[in-house]
Amino acid sequence: SFVCSLSLKMNGHLKYSTMAFGVQDNLKKNVKTLSDIKLLQFFGVCFLSCLDIWNLEVTEEMFSGNKTCLSLWNARIFPVCSSLSDSVILSLKMLNAIQNKSAFSLNNYKLLSIEEMLVY
Secondary structure (H helix, E strand, C coil): CCCEEEEHHHHHEEEEEEEECCCCCCCCCCCCHHHHHHHEEEEEHHHHHHHCCCCCCCCHHHHHHCCCCCCCCCCCEEEEEHHHHHHHHHHHHHHHHHHCCCCCCCCCCCCEEEHHHHHH
């Protein structure tokens, strides 16, 4: 696993977001259409299945940047939190949900892509 937390400056406030990936994940592999999202893998699992586990709807708004290059790099799946510990815990819960195939909703969080985290 690769886990990395970043401190973000958003609207003058300090926030945190933690990205987590499997070391075999190809962050830059991209697909051109939403219907091809199933070709991406997150922790060895079909990305579409992950989104379903996290209760996230597949839309163009889920991706930042160029809408013709959809990838794990620009997928808005990482929650923004007020504390570093909450951020790490949420990312670990995301991974745990995938491993156990148990629902874990990300609907109530502001989500960022890695691309956006680096901007903040």
